[in-house]
Amino acid sequence: MNASYDSAFGDAVRRAATGLRTAAGIDPEIAAAPLAAILRSGRALDLDGLELLARLVTGNLRKVRQPVGETIMAHAVRRAGTAWRHGKRDDPAITGAALAAALRGDPARLGPGERALLADLVTGEWRRGENRPSKGAGNRHVAAVVEAFRNRVSIGTARKVALADTANQFSLTERTVETYLAMTAEQERASDL
Incomplete structure (x- = not known):
């Protein structure tokens, strides 16, 4: 389109x-x-x-x-x-x-x-699914997942537990949460340059 x-x-x-x-x-x-x-x-x-x-x-x-x-x-x-x-x-x-x-x-x-x-x-x-745009770091769903993960880590939850809890909250796999975290981190690095 x-x-x-x-x-x-x-x-x-x-x-x-x-x-x-x-x-x-x-x-x-x-x-x-x-x-x-x-x-x-x-x-x-x-x-x-x-x-x-x-x-x-x-x-x-x-x-x-x-x-x-x-x-x-x-x-x-x-x-x-x-x-x-x-x-x-x-x-x-x-x-x-x-x-x-x-x-x-x-x-x-x-x-x-x-x-x-x-x-x-x-x-x-x-x-x-041919026309579905891929989710990027700016997508609001990706941002919500990343924010939920970061909130858990900020209160002292271990990374592995925060990853599992965030995945369960959004009905995602832990690998998908890690992908969202990596995309967001990459975008933040690029915007800092």
Whole structure:
């Protein structure tokens, strides 16, 4: 993706993707192709279609009756919705809440980058992980892990115990925590130069 996007919106899209999984026998790339084309184009997004998209990411799309004379975008959202169902562990009503709120907000806020992220969500690109940006030292999750580790060490906890406790707190492996620590230390060294 070439267009820049709001990182909070990107986080909301990533969270929403965790609450959805593909329905058996339906390829989301095919089912969502018309919606992805609308989202990637410069075409204006109608509020009814955005509301349906908000319902899709929260797992409530199938509860809505299809009206006669529906817009092209709303029809494309319904078609894309056939490819998705609730995830195994995550509740889409929770994971998709932030994205749904953004979609129900100002549609002019959705620039080309945000629209491309939505297209990648409905076509299943986020589930494959191809477009997921790698976590770097500036990522807020990485910063939270590093801060938790450093807080434990600062109160006198042994490094090995602090490493294990931090890994358990964030449901990570100790190796991942060590990687985050190394990335952050490297970035701090580079910024000191």
